[in-house]
Amino acid sequence: MSEKKQQVSRRQFLNYTLTGVGGFMAAGLLVSPLRMAIDPVLQKSTHGDLANVSLAVGDITTEPTRVDWKIDQVDGWYESQVSKSAWVFKDENDEIQAFSPVCKHLGCVVSWEGSEDFPNEFYCPCHDGRYYKDGTNVPGTPPLAPLDVFEREVRDGMLFLGEAKPKGEA
Amino acid sequence: MLQKIYDWIDDRVDITPIWRDIADHEVPEHVNPAHHFSAFVYCFGGLTFFVVVIQILSGMFLTMYYVPDIENAWRSVYYLQTEVAHGQIVRGMHHWGASVVIVMLLLHTLRVFFQGAYKKPRELNWMVGVLLFFVMLGLGFTGYLLPWDNKAYFATQVGLEIAEQVPFIGVQLKTLLAGDASIVGAQTLTRFFAIHVFFLPAALFGLLAAHFILIRRQGISGPL
Numbered sequence: 001m002s003e004k005k006q007q008v009s010r011r012q013f014l015n016y017t018l019t020g021v022g023g024f025m026a027a028g029l030l031v032s033p034l035r036m037a038i039d040p041v042l043q044k045s046t047h048g049d050l051a052n053v054s055l056a057v058g059d060i061t062t063e064p065t066r067v068d069w070k071i072d073q074v075d076g077w078y079e080s081q082v083s084k085s086a087w088v089f090k091d092e093n094d095e096i097q098a099f100s101p102v103c104k105h106l107g108c109v110v111s112w113e114g115s116e117d118f119p120n121e122f123y124c125p126c127h128d129g130r131y132y133k134d135g136t137n138v139p140g141t142p143p144l145a146p147l148d149v150f151e152r153e154v155r156d157g158m159l160f161l162g163e164a165k166p167k168g169e170a
Numbered sequence: 171m172l173q174k175i176y177d178w179i180d181d182r183v184d185i186t187p188i189w190r191d192i193a194d195h196e197v198p199e200h201v202n203p204a205h206h207f208s209a210f211v212y213c214f215g216g217l218t219f220f221v222v223v224i225q226i227l228s229g230m231f232l233t234m235y236y237v238p239d240i241e242n243a244w245r246s247v248y249y250l251q252t253e254v255a256h257g258q259i260v261r262g263m264h265h266w267g268a269s270v271v272i273v274m275l276l277l278h279t280l281r282v283f284f285q286g287a288y289k290k291p292r293e294l295n296w297m298v299g300v301l302l303f304f305v306m307l308g309l310g311f312t313g314y315l316l317p318w319d320n321k322a323y324f325a326t327q328v329g330l331e332i333a334e335q336v337p338f339i340g341v342q343l344k345t346l347l348a349g350d351a352s353i354v355g356a357q358t359l360t361r362f363f364a365i366h367v368f369f370l371p372a373a374l375f376g377l378l379a380a381h382f383i384l385i386r387r388q389g390i391s392g393p394l
Binding site: 045076077107 | 240328331342346348349350351355356357
């Protein structure tokens with residue numbers, strides 16, 4: 001027997017090793033389930049192709065018009081066709097604008113001049129959210145951000161729309 | 171006969187002290203409605219638990235028919251509601267119970283709050299109670315989607331938008347809940363189902379056990 005003072009008692013040693021081994025086993029058990037649970041968060045956002053919305057650029061006026069089209073949507077194992085819609089018009093610079101109709105407050109659907117009380121504005125009927133024609137939210141109404149803007153492109157005189165992104169990112 | 175069975179078990183494993191410990195305890199006069207009728211306010215916690223038990227039982231039976239799949243969820247609910255004997259009653263219990271349990275829980279919370287029963291040494295139990303409140307709200311939120319009808323779909327849409335407003339992690343939180351960054355669909359329904367019938371009930375049982383152990387350990391708060 002050594003004369004040195006024992007630094008670690010047998011009981012402590014067993015406590016540490018068993019806790020360590022147990023911790024490793026518990027962690028090993030949990031890694032895969034947790035990784036599986038958070039998989040959607042770590043998925044790279046798939047960049048869908050722009051879709052032809054069957055609207056000739058020449059037909060676009062300065063009056064926002066609702067445009068509906070369909071895209072193929074892949075939701076995990078479920079593939080389906082879903083309809084999308086946008087408010088499309090030409091602004092004063094003759095540039096094509098395409099706004100998402102989804103209210104930035106709580107996700108209801110806004111319409112151009114949806115209320116007779118607020119002409120020349122986008123209006124959300126759920127909580128009286130309003131937006132100016134350029135998509136900016138009217139201060140003092142529920143929405144805190146401008147309407148999302150669709151990625152847009154003109155090919156062969158037809159309008160193609162992609163995904164709606166917050167204004168400034170698209 | 172029953173007594174004999176009980177004695178046979180008790181003889182070997184001595185179970186009497188176990189259930190005595192759980193079931194045998196005095197109810198103080200000030201919480202007994204038979205003495206003071208106004209003491210009925212002390213019943214709300216127990217009533218909350220009673221409704222929770224109804225929710226668990228009716229929910230267990232509902233899963234015999236329900237499928238968490240977007241093609242069939244609504245149809246399975248419709249079938250159990252219209253074709254299955256007493257299905258309407260069991261789903262009714264679960265549907266109305268979900269509201270009643272929140273009402274009871276709020277009344278219980280109000281009683282504890284206005285009597286100051288949360289004060290030292292019972293602060294910990296108040297915190298466990300607040301967590302229980304959140305778990306119950308989570309159960310209500312996730313359960314609401316499961317019938318997969320229009321109301322369910324759009325309520326969830328709005329709920330997820332609210333989750334998205336959380337600072338910094340909002341978008342990730344929404345994706346984690348919905349199973350997809352933008353779609354409320356097949357993966358959302360399976361996730362909500364899993365959360366509704368496995369994850370949150372597990373949390374609920376743990377917290378309820380802590381809630382009850384604490385109340386037995388510390389006793390009920392004294393009269394006002």
